[in-house]
Amino acid sequence: MNKPATKFVMYSGLNTIGGVNASVTYGKDRVVFEFGSAYDPSTAVFDGKVEPRRSNWVRDKLRVGLLPRIDGIYRREDLGDYPLVSAEESDVNTAVFITHLHLDHMAFVGTIAPGIPVYMHRNAVLIERALEATGEGVETLEREYRDVVPFEPVRVGEIEVLPILCRDTSYYDFAFLITTPDGTIHWTGDLCLHGTQAERTFAQMELLKAKGVDVMLCDCTSFMDGVMKLMYDTLDPKAIKPSPRVPAGMLAEKEYYEGLYGHIRDCRGLLVFNYYQREMDDAAQFIEWARMSGRRCVFEPDAAYIVHKFFGIKPDVYMPDSPRYAPENREDWLRELLGSCTLVTNEEIAQKPSGFLLQNSYRHIMELFSLPAGDALYLHADGIPIGEFDPSYRNMRKIVEKAGFDYVTFFCDNYFGHGYPCQVKYFVDEVDPKVLIPCHSHNPERLLPNHGVQLLPRMYKTYVLENHALREGAPEDEDE
Secondary structure, rough: OOOOHHHHHHHHOOOOOOOEEEEEEEEEEEEOOOOOOOHHHHHHOOOOOOOOOOHHHHHHHHHOOOOOOOOOOHHHHHOOOOOHHHHHHHOEEEEEEOOOOOOOHHHOHHHHHOOOOOOHHHHOHHHHHHHHHOOOOOOOOOOOOOOOOOOOOOEEEEEEEEEEEEEEEOOEEEEEEEEEOOOEEEOOOOOOOOOOOOOHHHHHHHHHHOOOEEEEEEEEHHHOOOHHHHHHHHOOOOOOOOOOOOOOOOHHHHHHHHHHHHHHHHOOEEEEEEOOOOOHHHHHHHHHHHHOOOOOEEEHHHHHHHHHHHHHOOOEEEOOHHHHHOOOOOOOHHHHHHHHOOOEEEHHHHHOHHHHHEEEEEEHHHHHOOOOOOOOOEEEEEEOOOOOHHHHHHHHHHHHHHOOEEEOEEEOOOOOOOOOHHHHHHHHHOOOOOEEEEEEEOOHOOOOOOOEEEEEOOOOOOOEEEOOOEEOOOHHOOOO
């Protein structure tokens, strides 16, 4: 009997921000890592105007290319006549692994057949359940998740997955080292070497150097045109010199937070902030900054509910003028929240604007016109819409201006949440994988290996890992 081969397939995420989806198969055992959606609002099929169809929600996503076309993942009742093998019909032992809670890494986990194990940290599950209650979570079937325990290997038949901890707060962040009898494949997840827990990423680097990595999929988001021109004034990747340090003129995460707090401290009027509501680290920061500056931190109901469930606290709540919050439309989650929190009114804010730090989402940005604008500041803290590439961003800026608020942001100016190019290059050169697959980027070709080979794989093409060497699969290596 022939020895099974280790097969690697990448389905998406090479030339996009996020949306990395790949599989490693050994015999009848298979690991799928990540199940997210690439972040590109300008090309989104379901843009808020196109309405998803209820009974075709999985099929339609497959038809327009949002979901990966993988056999043995989806239920037959969701596939209908779509030409894929269903989970029920498959004899492959599959498990799915999620590094963290960002939508570009897990937006479509809800489409996976409930019988297939999905590994996601319990903190991420807690936040996701709260999001689902408010209608802001992923579309999902009724399912359970399996916990990811840092550095505790998970066996999927003959395949081992080692979750490497990158951050131990909020929803937790991981990288994955996948080992088969033929070699190792590493996925960095979101790679950050200037965060408040950067030491964990450098420890990951040393661990990988000690173990040896045959194939590395590496996040290189920051290699995009804007960051390259800002830092190097050229798009030539040869200008990138490996260094673990934060480049001159750019900020580390700690400095970024200090800058945000500086604006809060110096603001003489109302301060409104827009943050990514999945980020409990940021929620905790704003709550603490409000305490330090003598303000009350107030959240809109959806964000307040997540804060309430995650931290077990009773946050102050501002109720936007929206039909979904009207007494006759209130759902169980909102009634639960209102039963344990304090409402803050426009009149209270108007009496003392400098006494409040108020969260505002883009959905309810028109609320700015009901708030006192004198000496007021709108602090964009990595919230949605996130940048110029999102068509909604200009609209947000226009409304903020018309409402009379000053606008402040650091994001994409001199701070970037992913590793800076020189840091990513340093990480890769130190680990020195035999094969480097740059991904999670509009310009993956700009991340060059040290001594190994750069591979920009063809999507859905099978590659074979054999004796620690990766080669392009022959027709007989393709799955049936």
